[in-house]
Amino acid sequence: xxxxxxxxxxxxxxxxxxxxxxxxxxxxxxxxxxxxxxxxxxxxxxxxxxxxxxxxxxxxxxxxxxxxxxxxxxxxxxxxxxxxxxxxxxxxxxxxxxxxxxxxxxxxxxxxxxxxxxxxxxxxxxxxxxxxxxxxxxxxxxxxxxxxxxxxxxxxxxxxxxxxxxxxxxxxxxxxxxxxxxxxxxxxxxxxxxxxxxxxxxxxxxxxxxxxxxxxxxxxxxxxxxxxxxxxxxxxxxxxxxxxxxxxxxxxxxxxxxxxxxxxxxxxxxxxxxxxxxxxxxxxxxxxxxxxxxxxxxxxxxxxxxxxxxxxxxxxxxxxxxxxxxxxxxxxxxxxxxxxxxxxxxxxxxxxxxxxxxxxxxxxxxxxxxxxxxxxxxx
Numbered sequence: 589x590x591x592x593x594x595x596x597x598x599x600x601x602x603x604x605x606x607x608x609x610x611x612x613x614x615x616x617x618x619x620x621x622x623x624x625x626x627x628x629x630x631x632x633x634x635x636x637x638x639x640x641x642x643x644x645x646x647x648x649x650x651x652x653x654x655x656x657x658x659x660x661x662x663x664x665x666x667x668x669x670x671x672x673x674x675x676x677x678x679x680x681x682x683x684x685x686x687x688x689x690x691x692x693x694x695x696x697x698x699x700x701x702x703x704x705x706x707x708x709x710x711x712x713x714x715x716x717x718x719x720x721x722x723x724x725x726x727x728x729x730x731x732x733x734x735x736x737x738x739x740x741x742x743x744x745x746x747x748x749x750x751x752x753x754x755x756x757x758x759x760x761x762x763x764x765x766x767x768x769x770x771x772x773x774x775x776x777x778x779x780x781x782x783x784x785x786x787x788x789x790x791x792x793x794x795x796x797x798x799x800x801x802x803x804x805x806x807x808x809x810x811x812x813x814x815x816x817x818x819x820x821x822x823x824x825x826x827x828x829x830x831x832x833x834x835x836x837x838x839x840x841x842x843x844x845x846x847x848x849x850x851x852x853x854x855x856x857x858x859x860x861x862x863x864x865x866x867x868x869x870x871x872x873x874x875x876x877x878x879x880x881x882x883x884x885x886x887x888x889x890x891x892x893x894x895x896x897x898x899x900x901x902x903x904x905x906x907x908x909x910x911x912x913x914x915x916x917x918x919x920x921x922x923x924x925x926x927x928x929x930x931x932x933x934x935x936x937x938x939x940x941x942x943x944x945x946x947x948x949x950x951x952x953x954x955x956x957x958x959x960x961x962x963x964x965x966x967x
Contacts, residue, residue: 618827618828618829618830619830620813620830620831620832621829621830621831621832621886621891621893622831622832622834622893623831623832623833623834623858623875623882623884623893624834626884626893626894626895626898627892627893627894628967629894629895629898629899629902629903630902630967631892631894631965631966631967632885632894632899632903632963632964632965632966633903633963633964633966634899634903634904634938634961634962634963635961635962635963635964636920636960636961636962637904637938637940637941637959637960637961638941638944638959638960638961639925639935639941639944639945639957639958639959639960640663640679640680640681640957640958640960641681641948641951641955641957642677642681642683642955643677643681643682643683644683645675645683645686646683646686647673647675647686647688648670648673649670649954650665650667650670650675650956651667651669651670651954652667652668652669652670653665653666653667653910653913653924653956654666654667654668654669654702654794654913655702655703655794655795655913655914656913656914656922656924656958657703657705657712657914658679658914658915658916658917658920658922659705659727659917660727660917661678661679662676662677662678662679662684662727663676663677663678663679663681663958664676664677664703664705664712664727665677666700666702666703668700672688672690672699672700673686673687673688673700674686674687674688674700674703674712674714674729675687676727676728676729681958684728684729685728685729685730686729687703687712687714687725687729687731689723689731694734695723695731695734697714697716697717697718697721697723698716698717698718699716699717699718700714700716700717701715701716701717701719701743702714702715702743702745702746702794703715704745704746704747704748705748706748706749706750707749708748708749708750709748709750710726710727711724711725711726711727711732712724712725712726712727712729713746713748715737715743715746719737719739719741719742719743720736720737720739721734721735721736721737722734722735722736722737738773740762740764741755741757741768742757742758742761742762743755743756743757743758744756744757744758744793744794744796745793745794745795745796745797745807746797747797747799747805751771751772751773752769752770752771752820753768753769753770753771754768754769754797754805754807754818754820755767755768755769755770755797756793756796756797756807756808756809758793759782759787759809759810760782760787760788763782764778764782765778765779765780765781765782766779766780766781766782766787766809766810767779767780767807767809767816767818767825769818769820769823776823777823779825780809780810780812780816780825783810785839785840785843786810786811786812786839787809787810787811793808793810793860793862794862794863795862795863795864795865795913796808796809796862796863796864797864798864798865798866798871800817800866803819803820803821804817804818804819804820805817805818805820806818806828806864806866806871807864808861808862808864811839811859811860812861813830813831813832813833813861814827814829814830814831814861815827815828815829815830815831815861815864815871815873816828829871829886831861831875833857833858833859833875834857834858835855835857835858836855836857842857852878853878856877856878857877857878858875858876858877858882859875859876859877860874860875860876861873861874861875862874862875863911863912863913865912865914865915865921866888866915867915867919867920867921867962868888868919869887869888869889869963869964869965870885870886870887870888870921870963870965871885871886871888872884872885872886872896872912872921873886874911874912881911882895882897883895883896883897883909883911883912884896885899885963887965889965890965892965896909896911896912896923897909899963900923900925900959901937902937903937903938904935904937904938904941904959905933905934905935905936905937905938905941905942906928906932906934906936907925907926907927907928907933907934907935908925908926908927908928908929909923909924909925909926910923910924910925910926910956911923911924912924914958916960919962920960920961920962921960921961921962921963922958922959922960923958923959923961924956924957924958924959925956925957925958925959926955926956926957927951927953931953933945933951933957941959945957
């Protein structure tokens with residue numbers, strides 16, 4: 589996470605862009621939801637909580653968690669920093685296989701960008717950083733085939749379904765629309781035009797498409813303060829949530845500020861909405877405020893905002909928290925946990941998790957755990 593943070597700051601100093609809360613014509617009568625203040629986590633209860641530790645594998649220790657896919661009793665991790673690989677475990681943490689095909693031959697690539705799951709075809713689709721080909725694998729990590737890549741697309745996020753693709757495009761690389769839908773490789777919808785002061789984003793968007801139900805999806809684009817809805821039957825886009833990021837100045841003024849990075853740090857501004865996951869009751873997302881990420885949980889029934897890290901500390905214990913980065917097939921949020929600032933693990937607020945942790949034995953200082961959990965709002 590620290591490496592990722594400094595990477596963000598490096599890009600920040602180059603782009604000097606920020607998205608503050610500015611209403612658009614698409615917002616209608618929806619009232620902005622303030623990022624602050626947050627509601628008391630005493631209104632929440634954690635249920636069905638369990639922790640997963642990963643066994644040693646024959647490839648390399650997991651050095652970072654960029655993305656988590658929980659599919660058919662498997663937990664699939666993307667490690668872009670150390671392993672440059674996809675590592676596949678079962679849902680108890682037992683190592684199964686890995687994807688690491690570095691090279692220039694058939695079925696090989698130099699660097700991993702991301703991996704996505706096609707629910708209809710039941711395959712994984714790997715995208716390399718050079719965006720030249722797509723690589724297809726089964727859920728056990730076995731290579732199937734490769735296809736030539738559409739060079740006009742730079743995936744930030746992708747939700748494939750057989751012959752259809754719902755995607756977020758990195759408009760800063762080609763100045764094209766941020767949201768696109770393809771069917772049988774034909775473009776059927778292109779929306780959210782590129783805007784430099786919104787889309788030259790210092791944040792690397794990931795997990796910015798979230799399935800609501802069979803036909804509806806939430807998504808975000810660039811540094812906008814809005815979570816949109818897309819209906820795959822009507823191809824209509826609407827707005828579900830607008831967040832008041834409570835910025836002291838407008839995004840345009842910020843872009844023209846003589847020292848925008850210093851101003852961002854000193855003013856404690858919030859930026860971006862990404863890492864979106866949801867179940868029937870809550871929508872989880874991440875925003876950024878110096879010096880790191882800030883997790884938020886939005887109650888769908890009350891529109892209350894909760895601080896995810898505060899929830900972990902008050903209901904689980906004093907543990908390091910790297911964010912919610914996945915959702916299980918039965919609606920559990922998946923959080924990445926790490927040792928606290930003292931290098932220890934504290935599960936004292938949850939006796940069941942404390943007992944499970946004690947049975948695991950000693951953990952190394954670089955290890956992490958995954959926390960699977962659901963929550964209820966009781967107040």
